[in-house]
Structures are given as structure tokens and as C-alpha cells.
Amino acid sequence: MKQPFSVCVYCGSRTGETPAFVEAARAVGHWIGSNQAQLVYGGGNNGLMGVVADATLESGGRVVGVIPKALVEREFAKLDCTELHVVDTMHDRKRMMAERADAFLALPGGIGTFEELFEVWTWRQLGYHDKPIGLLDAQGYFGPLLTFLRSSVAHGFMNEWQMGLLRVDSDPAALLAQLAQNSGNSSGLADLREI
Template identity: 55%
Template sequence: MPTPFTLCVYCGSRPGAHPAFIEAARAVGTSMGRRGWRLVYGGGNVGLMGIVADACLQAGGAVVGVIPERLMAREVGHHGLTELHVVQSMHQRKQKMAELSHGFLALPGGIGTLEELFEVWTWRHLGYHGRPIALLNVEGFYDPLQRFLEQAVCSGFMDAGQMDMVRWACSPEDALDALAEGTAQDTTVANLRAI
């Protein structure tokens, strides 16, 4: 049986201060499950991470978690998943999540979420993959980041092509539709194992 479309979701291990963040995480997980997609995420049972995983499971989707040994207690490793991979390091975690995924989506989160987003974005820019990347800008959460990146373009440190590698969406459905469309256009044969 072919592997279903597998989306890697990066998001906070905290729920955030706005109810819209929780609603968006739940909507993403629910929509993924209804679409028959598989979720790959950081394996935690807390914050937006746990919400998106639980929603996907409740909607009939498969969920794969990848978590380092050190974070099993800190992020409360989720034991109700389809698969839970416990790895030794953060590097192995991110590598495994990327290898398993056909696309990447960032929800609101902190420095870990940003680090994961920028890593796969950099890999795409360098030609290691052509998989789609989207950012769900809930309640304008990422507006300051977008302005900063536009300033980086104006200052000559990025170009418009790099900005175009990420689809910015304001609703869960728009983000997932953009990723589905981007996956259909991905014709690269780059292997993330080579990174």
C-alpha cells in the first residue's frame, strides 16, 4: 500500500496565549485526518504539538512522533500515537522528521519552531529538496517575521525567490491546500539523507 501524503508540522510545545492558536492546531490535525494524510511531528503530548496530534488521531489519521530521549519527560512523550520514534539527539529528530515527510508546515511556536522552519527552508534554498513549505500565520502571529524577512531582502541578504519558497497562509485549509498543490509540483529527486 502506498504511503499517504505525509506532512511534517512544526509548532509550540506550549499552547500560547491566544485561543486562536489552539483552534488552528486542532483544525490542522482534524483536516489532515479527514484528508487521509499522515502527520509527522515532534512526538510531544503537550502544547500545540499534543493538540494537533490528538486532533489528527481523532479524525482517523496516522500520527508519527519523533522525540529525543532527553525530551521524553520534558515534552511528555505521546504514547498514543501510530508510531513513536525515540532518538538520541535533536539532529536525529529533525533528520528523521524530514526524511519521512512530503511537505512542511509551521504553526505558531517559539525558537524551536523557528529553528526547524528555517532549517528546512535553508535546505530547500540549497537544493537538498523541493518539497513545499507553508507557514500558518494565525492572528498575524508571523507578521513581524514577514516584515523582518522583507527587510532582509531589501538589505541584500535574501532575494525574492527565497521568500517565494514558503507559502504564507492565514487559514488551516489554505495552508493545507497550498502544500498539496506544492507537492504535486515537486519534481526534485534530492535525498534528505544526504544532508
């Protein structure tokens, strides 16, 4: 029996200053749950992390949280996850999250989100995995980053192939549907366009 589509979501442990970020995180969680899919994330209950996990559970999806021992109290580990894995190190966390995912999705967040996105993107371009990577550009949050990345291409430090590995959209349902289809594990999803 094939496992459900599983998406690893990187996002902020804060909600940010714009309500649209919370709405986007909630929409992502509702899409995951409504499609009987699985969320893999950092296991925290704060910020957008908690929002996307709550919305996934409310909509009937599975939630797999992975959190290092040192962050259980600091990030308020979400004890009602379908599965909560407490691991020794940040490296263990990222490895387990990557192994449990069919695709990766970055929502608005801070330095941790950036680091996780760039790491999994680097792994993809080096051939360590072939899983699709998405960037949810809610309210244009990632616009300045995308401008900088295009500047890196213009200056010869990156190329269009590398940029093409990153799927960017402001519509959660459209982006998640594309990631699911490109992961090769979209069978059994209820409706790839609905939230």
C-alpha cells in the same frame, strides 16, 4: 501502493496566550485526519504539539512522533501515536521527520519552531530537498517576522526567490491543500478544501 500525504508540522510545546492558536492547531489536525493523511511531528503531548496530534488521531489520521530520549519526560512523549520513534539526538529527530514528510508546515511556536522552520527553508534554497514549506499565520502571529524577512530582501541579504519558497496563509485548509498539491502527493486526499 502510494503512501498517504505526509506533512511535518513544527509548532509550540505551549499553547500561547490566544485561543485562536489552539483552534488553528486543531484545524490542521482535523484536515490531516479527515484527508486520511499523516502527521509527522516532534512526538510531544504538550501545547500545540499535543493539540495537532490529538486532532489528527480523532479525525482518523496517522501520527508519527519522533522524540529524542532526553526529551521523553520533559515534553511528555505522546505514547498513543500511530508510530512513536525515540531517537538518540535532536539531529536524528530532525532527519527522520524530514525524511518522512512530503511537505513542512510551521504553526505558532517559539525558538524551536523558528529553528526548525529556518533549517528546512535553508535546506530547500540550497537544493537538499524540493518539498513545499508553509507558514500558518494564525492571528497575524508571524506578521512581524515576515516584515523582518522583507527587510532582509530590501537590504540585499535575501531575494524574492527565497521568499517565494515560503507559502504563507492564515487559512489552514487552503494552505494544507496548496502544500499537498505542490508536494506531488495529493492523490487520494478526500477533499483538499475541507477541514
